[in-house]
Amino acid sequence: MGRPLRGAWIFLIPTLFFLLSFTYFPFLLTAWEGLPSLRNLMSPENLNALRVTGLYALITVPLSIGLGLLAAVAVEGDSRIRLLVRSLVFHPVILPTVAFAAVFLYLLNPLGPLQGFLRALGWQNPLGDPLGAFLSVSMIGVLKDAGLYMLYYLAGLQTIPKELVEAARVDGAGRVASFFRVTLPLLSPTTFFVGVMATLAALRSVDQIFVLTKGGPVGATDHLLYRVYVLGFEYFDFPQAGALTLVLLVTLTLLALLALPRLERGVHYDA
């Protein structure tokens, strides 16, 4: 355990330098440049982007967490199949999102191999339909990240004393009931942490939109960050792009303020 060391903060200088230059200073720059154009923020397109981002988070956060948890429970243990499935569910985490998403161009195209399946759902052209496009983009986000959350849940499951679960079973609780009554509550620190990660991912992971939908149709996948890109780097409307960036940053800061005290404990009281 480290004892306080005089002057230890000096070692923080390189990190602080880069943090100030490329995180805090740009934040202030955005606030400075973006504030005056905040009144343009209420344009229908910007409001739409806010709505899309919110919905995207609302869908991907619970689904990716749920899938991660489900996967963790399903693959816990040592059978060959489970180990294989574990790798399979995890592997998209290490793939470039653009490559993962590009495959969906093929899978979802109106002549693609999923046509029978899509036809049965009445969705022959999912990317040409606002809801279909939004769900496709969301699904990619969920499938991509669930593997990582599965890992955290597996780690979480390891920390739960087997006796507690068994005790519940002895008391007559079924498999499902004991999961909800014992396991899940004990996993709540993991869930909190994973929830924060997933929320962050929902606000910043938009690569698949570039490949699949370009924000359309009718703005159905016009995520805030994608719109920042289009406004800033295609229309060169820096003030508006700045105002939207500011909205994103303020949201993230609020999230930090809410989550950090609890997260930090996890960091703090370990080892």
Next chain:
Amino acid sequence: MIRKVLFGILGVLGLGLAQQTTLTFYYPVGVAGPLARFIEGYVNEFEKRNPNIKVNTVFGGNYEENQAKVVASIRAGNPPDTAILLSQQLYTLLAMDAIESFDAYMAKDNDLKQAVQDFFPAFMMNSKLEGKVYSLPFQRSTPILYYNKEAFREAGLDPEKPPQTWDELVEYAKRLTKRDSSGQVQRYGVAIPTEDRSTWLLEALTIQAGGLLYDPAGQGCRVLVETEPVRKAMQFKADLARKYGVSPEGVIAWGSTPGDFAAGKVAMIYHSTGSLGFIRNNARFPFGTAFQPKLVRYGVPTGGANFYLFKGSDPAKRDATLRFIKFMTGPELQAQWSLDSGYVAARRASWNLPLMRDYAQKWPQALVAREQLAYAKAELPVYSLQQVKDIIAEAEQAVVLGRKDVREATKEAQRRVNEALKPFCTR
């Protein structure tokens, strides 16, 4: 002595190296087919013929992405020597003070002057402003109607008589739409794609309905969305799927439409003549091409992209750049390009070459786009082009999807377009 010779050789080599000029050239691909590979092939050919010029080609993506990249490099103070950009980007590029006209070079270079006079006038409509020539046509096209002759026969239609009016189009499409016993559509009658970020086909329909998407006297500042022809155009597209059930529901992707046609899933499509090469190579049935049907008149916008010259790039490279542009827009290459892709050879001289004659004889489908030029209009030329197109395309999608009434959609789009143009058009 030996040393002297060696140094001599080195000197010559060094000189050779010093004279090597490297050009930067951005290009987009906007239609179906492996066009990027063709263009890289032409560039290689040019380099072979001009060993002291090296061309650094940058494939910039589709038209919109390529434009964004070129503009970014201009803003970073590092413009390319030349780039192929949409002919309609003229105002946007002028507003940035990014491009140079060809006139000074035309005065010095007779070949260039002759070349400019040899392009089809319709393809030069978007290139000229106040008597000056700002861009030279390269990948030029018009949208045409492709139709499946086999399907026509099957439906009891005469495969040599494509539809000539919107009403006929609907009539034919109804007969061409094929359902299985459970009511599932096996083959749609017609598909008019709604590209995410383009207004091209909407412009075609608007012209056919007697209108135009802009005011030609408006100096890049007047876009006409809230008009009866535009409303008719949007409503027609919506009706094909929603009222008549002869077209796939939802936004039909521009990119995959030629594939759907080639696979026999749609009997008629509206697409760029530039996709002819792809369809030729992939369709396993006889197909025809035709003028797009009229409501009150025939008509389409020209489309595609041109070579531009950029201010701020190294003047010492101008000769090499112009030589490259002349090569790429020359009659032989334009003929080859037309064969490979289906784009219309932009030079009149191309069409007299044996290569082109043989081709036209074998594939008369290629002639339609050229003949349609007689009815062509310039494509929407406007400031803030991409933003304007995005707004109109979104309105169109909303109508096609049944999300908005056409009146409401065009009214709102008009307001937003005016807003977007304001910074450039305060006059």
Next chain:
Amino acid sequence: MTHSRALSRPRAARPPARSSWRDLPALLLALPYLVIAGFTLLAAFTPTAELNRGELGGFTLENFRTAWASADFPRLYWNTLLFTFGLLLAQVVTVTMAGFALAHLKTRGRNAWFYLILVQLFLPPSTLILPNFLIIQRLGLADTLTALVLPYVASATGAFLLRQGFLQIPRELIEAARVDGATSGQILWRILLPMVRPQLAAFALVSLVYHWNEFLWPLVVLQSTDKRVLSLGFASFARSAESGMEWGLIAAGAVLVALPMVAAFAFFQRNFVEAFARSGLKG
């Protein structure tokens, strides 16, 4: 993170348990992933003309040949290597120093330092593309690999991961060295660094994976083709292949892009799983 080993393949001493019907839920879950991976591989080896007719069955290597020829893959790999390892080198320095500092800060004011760094977890560089681009441009660094690296040099994840490593080192070791007259720098370099190797390795792996796949920031910063990184080169390539509906080409390209990481994963599976589980900053 003592449990992380249990996450992956068990040691040889414990042979894998027999599979049974209880594995069914796991298999069901794997289905979507199998479908995606399976069709990608299938498409990559099927002639494009067949895919365009909605058929499967033929076999070809043509897609890979064309994909390899239509993007400058060697250069893309090289640029990506340069970017990811160059960045890692810088990060190793900053996070080690920061981790050491965070482990040994005086209690007073410690939380302020902690928060100053932790907040970065919530302000990922991809959300700062606009202001960071303006800064990069002002610095004259647009279109350089250096610019690509800068926003990521400081890493809160790394700093706290390393802090954990430093905290686990018995204090006697440091005391003894100090008695021997070693300076703080020497202590860090000679004694502590070798002991935080597992944390550094975990951090390195995660950093490499994330930046190998980076898309948005390179899209904003880089213009020249000869500087493009893998994901960027692939996106542009996929775009041209999409317009030609060359699905086989897209699939082959995706395989080529994913291959290095998938191969690394196949070889070092346990390290990957462990590294990612650790990077979660949990006890």
